[in-house]
Amino acid sequence: MSCDPDWDDEVDVVCTDSGVAGLATAISAVDEDSEVFIAELQSSSASLTTRRRGWFAVGGDVDTDEYLGELTADIDITTLTQPDADLPVRLAGEPLPPRRRPIPTFEGWRLREWASRCIPSPTGYLYTQVTDWTSVTVDCGDDELLKVTEIGETTPDPARPIGSVHEWLVAEALARNVSPYPVASFDGLVFEEGVVVGATFSTGRGSRMIRARHGVLICRNTTDADSVLGGLVPGGTPLRVALVGKEASRFGRLELLTSDVEAAAMARPSLGHAGGVTASKS
Secondary structure, three states, rough: EOOOOOOOOEEEEEEEOOOOHHHHHHHHHHHOOOEEEEEEOOOOOOHHHHHHOOOOOOOHHHHHHHHHHHHHEOHHHHHHHOOOOOEEEEEEOOOOOOHOOOOOOOOHHHHHHHHHHHHHOEEEEEEOOOOOOEEEEEOOOOOOOEEEEEEEEEEEOOOOOOHHHHHHHHHHHHOOOOOEEOOOEEEEEEOOOHHHHHHHHOOOOOEEEEEEEEEEEEEEOOOOOOOOOOOOOOOOOOOEEEEEEEEOOOEEEEEEEOOOHHOOOOOOOOHHOOOOOOOOOO
């Protein structure tokens, strides 16, 4: 959506839904003394339609669809399958202080592979800014540098890892006075001179336009919170909930981190290659 809008509110970060990624992002922003707007889709035909399309497809807004299409121009998203567990467990890496951070070599195939993991993931998200002031650079080995924002520690229910982590995030958000705003649908992004500056939602009282000083996070509908592929989360083990992204990528997902090598090894089979990347490693 491109226009000269009459904003209803202005915050630092807008989250399009109160799923796990939206809640974690809102919590991380508030912990940095930033203002957030987090939407919560209500049970309606509109939200059900959105859920069938998937979190990455808005539909109906030409400018937003074009923006999303440009971000995945070299990926056939119709062929993407979910290669990992619903809530991946990763062996925590070593944070790198600013003076030791290498300038990563730009490798398009790595960014395409990462996007192809995040788009089909139930915890995947897209943040409209590449930079994120809440994250630290972490060396995960194998030439893998990730941008990580840790939220806190919890012990997930292995039978329903996403659902139990979602409940923990709800409690953490409420403890910070973060309350989702009920909406009927997320209708699209708002642009100024080609740059994302906000988002628009439909509510019971009409359209609501929220300006984002930093960025907009598009994420999954919270009604998809229960686990489907959840057998790889170790039971009875405290794990760190974190937003995980890559340098120069707008895509990320919520993961669980552990320093326990055995717990991480249980999840290692889930870290195979994603499908649907149409370009080669060149």
